[in-house]
Amino acid sequence: MSIYTILQAWDRFWFSEVSPLSVAVYRILLGFLTIAFILLLIPDLFVWFGSHGMCSNQAVADWNNGHAVFLNLFSFFPDNDQFLVVFQCVFFLAAVALTLGFHARVAATICYLCLTSLYHRNPFIFNAGDTYLRVSTFWLIFSASGNALALTGRQKRSNPAGNFNSYKKVSIWPLRLLQIQLATVYWHTFFCKIVGGPWIDGSAVFTASRIEDLQRLPLPFVFEHAWTINLLTWGTLGIEGALFTLIWIKEFRYWVIAFAVIFHLTIEYHMNIPIFEWLMIVSYVLFFEPEHLALAITWLRNKFTNQKVTTPN
Amino acid sequence: MTNKQLKPVRKNSILNELLSREEWARIRKPIISAFLILHCTLNYCYLFNNHPYINNVNHFFFGYYAFMGLEQSWNVFSPGPRSTNPHLTAIVTYQDGSSRLWTYPRMERLDFFTKIPKERYRKFFDDNAAWNTPVVWPDIARYVARTNYFDLDNPPILVSLIRFSSAILPMEEGINKPNPPQSDSKVLGVYPITAQDLDGVMHK
Structure with missing residues (x-):
């Protein structure tokens, strides 16, 4: 192998061109989940971020050993509940704009700034799903997600007669970053689990099922037999392993995604971790071939509208 | 290239x-x-x-x-899931010597729909405040005092934070058995409440 071959492979992987459809569908789904994130925060907004809430700016600064230089819009208006309300409204509007594709890049930037500010204001209430949402929104800023299925930016794309296969191609590297981000989640969690202990001896799912504050709906039989618990524990490792390896291989991709969707829906049924499972599920769209997405969207449009347009390959 | x-x-x-x-x-x-x-x-x-x-x-x-807020870690449930069930309780002591028990919305006591928006309480208390974030204990104490200040002549003067927990049984012993009650207790701190802490509380 020569250096030239490596550079060519790098060039092909990061700098080839692709339809913006996958990243546009991802933007819409991520936008819906961001709206859900905002709405779920509203009932206890002042409890978590308010001037008389459960976590002061001082506590967060102490937690960070006094290093308080973080990207945080609340630093400009500390302990100001009026600003908090305005902030939440702007965040909501940005999330709606992101979903609709109204100046998508600006909307993604505002969403990222808001998510990061909330995280730096009170890091103690956010779970892995929130981290994934924040980091994904950051990568989305660089993508041309507004070049398809968007309200603005129509001049940048060509979509004659509603043909979802004919969008002007864009640089692939932001899509690659989003794909790598998703693979990184499973890569890290897989290697943290296989170091030994309950994931290897097959009992981890039993312990997880006994965490009372995480339970949503009961799953009868499954958690009452050692063989089903072993199967689910090792099956989890298998699926997570496939989600950063086999998902890159075309022939296995949709099978891996199908198993992963069942896996996350099972967790969603049994455990109360709002948004996280849905975030992972919608992220699989990043691995879909744009032609397949075009077919699916055309089918949906024909199903729900009177337009009858076929998408040529 | x-x-x-x-x-x-x-x-x-x-x-x-x-x-x-x-x-x-x-x-x-x-x-x-x-x-x-x-x-x-x-x-x-x-x-x-x-x-x-x-x-x-x-x-x-x-x-x-x-x-930039880009730090990330995906070690959920690893190297193993959390092996305890905790909750945090506060005892508010008033000026006249009476006391009142307070706890946050506990997930296992909420219905299907209520627990979805209240999940942040689980993360804040059960994953963080009950264990390794003493920096927020004084804030929690002040918050609890303010939300339990009902009588202008009888303000809260002390808030005690107590963690209750129980270990989850290993699989060999735990299959088909209920979780043990959360009876192990530890006082996390006792916080005096000043008039300044209660500033801004509205009374009917």
Whole structure:
């Protein structure tokens, strides 16, 4: 192998061109989940971020050993509940704009700034799903997600007669970053689990099922037999392993995604971790071939509208 | 690398003001490649911080990485799921010597729909405040005092935070058995409440 071959492979992987459809569908789904994130925060907004809430700016600064230089819009208006309300409204509007594709890049930037500010204001209430949402929104800023299925930016794309296969191609590297981000989640969690202990001896799912504050709906039989618990524990490792390896291989991709969707829906049924499972599920769209997405969207449009347009390959 | 596929700088782009089209075409790939390599390396170093050299990289770039909120960790349920069931309780003591018990919305006591927006309480208390974040205990005490200040003549003067927990049985012993009650207790702190802490509380 020569250096030239490596550079060519790098060039092909990061700098080839692709339809913006996958990243546009991802933007819409991520936008819906961001709206859900905002709405779920509203009932206890002042409890978590308010001037008389459960976590002061001082506590967060102490937690960070006094290093308080973080990207945080609340630093400009500390302990100001009026600003908090305005902030939440702007965040909501940005999330709606992101979903609709109204100046998508600006909307993604505002969403990222808001998510990061909330995280730096009170890091103690956010779970892995929130981290994934924040980091994904950051990568989305660089993508041309507004070049398809968007309200603005129509001049940048060509979509004659509603043909979802004919969008002007864009640089692939932001899509690659989003794909790598998703693979990184499973890569890290897989290697943290296989170091030994309950994931290897097959009992981890039993312990997880006994965490009372995480339970949503009961799953009868499954958690009452050692063989089903072993199967689910090792099956989890298998699926997570496939989600950063086999998902890159075309022939296995949709099978891996199908198993992963069942896996996350099972967790969603049994455990109360709002948004996280849905975030992972919608992220699989990043691995879909744009032609397949075009077919699916055309089918949906024909199903729900009177337009009858076929998408040529 | 070939420049054949390079896209021209967009019209009305701020880049047009700074660079000519040819200049941008020449430096576009190296700049983006540097950005990609930097962030992929930082992610790797942060997630797999298992060597002094990697730690040095993290130390050097942590300011940028943390400032941007890009730090991430996906070690959920690893190396094993949490093996305890905790909850946190506060006892509010009033000026006249009476007391009142307070607890937050506990997930296992909420219905299907209520527990969805209240999940943040689980994360805050059960994963963090009940264990390893003493920095928020005084804030919790003040918050509890304010929300339990009902009589102007009888203000809260003391809030005690207590963690209750129980260990989850190992699989060999635990199958088909209920979880043990959360009866192990530990006083996390006792916090005096001042008049200043109660400022701004509205009374009917």
